[in-house]
Amino acid sequence: MEWKVKVLEKGRVTIPRELRDRLGLKKGDEVKFLLEGGAIRLVAPKLEEDIVERTKGVLEGIETELTPEELEEASSQP
16 A cells, blocks of 8 residues: 655654554554665554564464473473
8 A cells, every 4th residue: 555645844744544543553652764775664663572462372272292391301402
């Protein structure tokens, strides 16, 4: 998708509502701007850093082939 916005006084830009909603951005959230060649990429750091929380429980219910004791024993062997 593409959004077109104007640069306002002091270099301010408004992130379009649809984009803010999709990224879950709220007033006061911080974002990063990265310069890549001739393009600017906006990154929402809270989405980058929250990978552990976002994937929590994904493996729930999956059976392992080794018990925790067997894993510990295997990891302690040279």
